[in-house]
Amino acid sequence: MNMFSKIKGHEQVVFCNDESTGLKAIIAIHSTRLGPALGGCRMLPYASEDEAIEDVLRLSKGMTYKCAAADVDFGGGKAVIIGDPRKDKTPELFRAFGQFVESLNGRFYTGTDMGTSPEDFVHALRETNCIVGVDEVYGGSGDSSIPTAQGVIYGLQATSKALTGSDDLAGKSYSIQGLGKVGFKVAERLLEEGADLYVTDINQQAIDKLLSKAKTLGAGVKVVNKEEIYQSNADIFIPCAMGGIINSETIEQLRVKAVVGSANNQLLELHHGQSLKEKGILYAPDYIVNAGGLIQVADELYTPNKERVLQKTKAIYNSLLNIYEYAESKGITTIEAANQFCENRIEARSRRNSFFSHMKRPKWAVRT
Ligand SMILES: NC(=O)C1=CN([C@@H]2O[C@H](COP(=O)(O)OP(=O)(O)OC[C@H]3O[C@@H](n4cnc5c(N)ncnc54)[C@H](O)[C@@H]3O)[C@@H](O)[C@H]2O)C=CC1
Numbered sequence: 001m002n003m004f005s006k007i008k009g010h011e012q013v014v015f016c017n018d019e020s021t022g023l024k025a026i027i028a029i030h031s032t033r034l035g036p037a038l039g040g041c042r043m044l045p046y047a048s049e050d051e052a053i054e055d056v057l058r059l060s061k062g063m064t065y066k067c068a069a070a071d072v073d074f075g076g077g078k079a080v081i082i083g084d085p086r087k088d089k090t091p092e093l094f095r096a097f098g099q100f101v102e103s104l105n106g107r108f109y110t111g112t113d114m115g116t117s118p119e120d121f122v123h124a125l126r127e128t129n130c131i132v133g134v135d136e137v138y139g140g141s142g143d144s145s146i147p148t149a150q151g152v153i154y155g156l157q158a159t160s161k162a163l164t165g166s167d168d169l170a171g172k173s174y175s176i177q178g179l180g181k182v183g184f185k186v187a188e189r190l191l192e193e194g195a196d197l198y199v200t201d202i203n204q205q206a207i208d209k210l211l212s213k214a215k216t217l218g219a220g221v222k223v224v225n226k227e228e229i230y231q232s233n234a235d236i237f238i239p240c241a242m243g244g245i246i247n248s249e250t251i252e253q254l255r256v257k258a259v260v261g262s263a264n265n266q267l268l269e270l271h272h273g274q275s276l277k278e279k280g281i282l283y284a285p286d287y288i289v290n291a292g293g294l295i296q297v298a299d300e301l302y303t304p305n306k307e308r309v310l311q312k313t314k315a316i317y318n319s320l321l322n323i324y325e326y327a328e329s330k331g332i333t334t335i336e337a338a339n340q341f342c343e344n345r346i347e348a349r350s351r352r353n354s355f356f357s358h359m360k361r362p363k364w365a366v367r368t
C-alpha cells in the first residue's frame with residue numbers, strides 16, 4: 001500500500017501503539033487551516049487495519065467541513081481505537097490514548113464518538129488537557145450527544161418545512177437506525193411529539209429501553225431488523241449509527257422522502273447524493289445536521305454555557321434551508337452545495353489566519 005497517496009490531503013496521521021494496555025489507535029489530522037484539529041474518538045472492532053484507516057481518514061476530512069460549516073475556530077481531525085467497546089475498555093487504555101494526544105502538543109482535541117463515552121475520557125484527561133465533552137464536574141461541557149440530538153431535531157424541522165411548508169414533526173413517521181447516545185434521544189423526542197417510529201439496533205437493550213419509554217407515552221414503535229430498516233414505509237430516514245449506509249444497494253430500497261440523521265459520512269460516495277436527488281429523496285448533508293456536539297465542545301473555549309450552545313445549534317435550521325434553496329437554484333445536489341459553501345469559507349478564513357502566528361492565538365489555550 002502506498003501510504004502517502006492514501007493520506008493525500010491530510011496533514012498528519014499518527015499510529016499509536018501501546019503494548020502494555022493493548023491500545024491500537026490512529027489519529028488523523030486532516031486540516032489545521034482554521035485552527036487546531038478537533039474531532040471525537042471512535043472505538044470499534046474494525047475487521048481490518050485498512051478499514052480503521054479508511055474510517056479515520058474519511059471522518060477527519062468530514063470534521064474540516066463540519067467545523068467550517070458550524071463556524072468554529074477549529075480544524076478537522078478524528079481518532080479511532082481498534083477494539084470492542086464492550087470488552088476492551090480499561091482506564092489504562094484511555095490514559096495511554098491521552099498520552100498520545102498530549103504528544104501532539106495542542107494540534108488535536110478529542111472527545112466521544114461511537115463506542116466511547118464521556119467517562120472514558122475522564123481517564124484520558126489525567127494525561128492531557130486536550131479533551132472535550134467530559135462532565136461539568138471535570139471542567140467539560142457534558143454529554144455532547146444532547147446538542148447533537150437537538151441539532152438533528154432542527155434538521156428534521158427544516159426538512160419538513162422544505163417538503164411540506166410546515167416544520168411540525170407530529171403526524172409523520174420516521175425510521176431510525178441506531179438507538180445509541182444520539183439516536184435514542186431523537187427517538188424519545190419524536191415519540192413525545194406524537195410521531196410513529198420504525199427502529200432498529202443491534203443492541204437489544206437499547207431497543208427494550210425505547211419500547212418501555214414508548215409504553216409510558218402510549219406511542220407507536222415498530223421494531224424492524226437491521227436490513228429491513230431501509231425499506232420502512234416512513235416519511236424520513238434517520239441514520240444514527242455507522243457511515244456508508246447510503247449506497248447503490250440501499251438507495252434502491254429507500255421509500256422515504258428525505259434522509260436526515262446524525263451518522264457521519266452517510267453517503268458511501270459523493271455520487272450517491274446525485275442518486276438520491278434523482279429518486280426525489282431530499283438529503284440533509286450529515287455534517288450540517290450533526291454539528292450540535294461539535295458546537296458544544298468547541299464552545300468550551302469560552303467556558304461552557306448551555307444557552308449559548310443551544311442558540312448556535314439552532315442555526316442548523318436556517319443553514320439547512322439555505323443549502324436546500326441554493327442547491328435547487330443551481331441544479332446541484334445538497335451535498336455539493338454544502339461542500340461549496342464550506343470550501344469557500346475555509347479559503348476566506350485561512351487568508352485571515354495568515355495575519356497571525358498560529359501558536360500565539362490565545363483562544364487556543366483550552367483549560368491550561
Ligand atoms: N455523539 C455525538 O455527539 C455525535 C455522533 N455523531 C455520529 O452519530 C452516529 C451515532 O453516534 P452515537 O449515538 O454517539 O454512537 P453510539 O455508539 O452511542 O450509538 C450507536 C448505536 O448504533 C447501534 N448500531 C451499530 N451498528 C448498527 C447497525 N448495523 N444497525 C443498527 N444499529 C447499529 C449501536 O448498537 C448503538 O446503539 C455515529 O456515526 C457518530 O459518528 C456525529 C456527531 C456527534
Ligand SMILES: O=C(O)CCC(=O)C(=O)O
Pocket residue numbers: 038039040041066110111112113132133144145264290291293294297
Ligand atoms: O462530539 C464531539 O465530541 C466532537 C465532534 C465530533 O467528533 C463529531 O461531530 O463527529
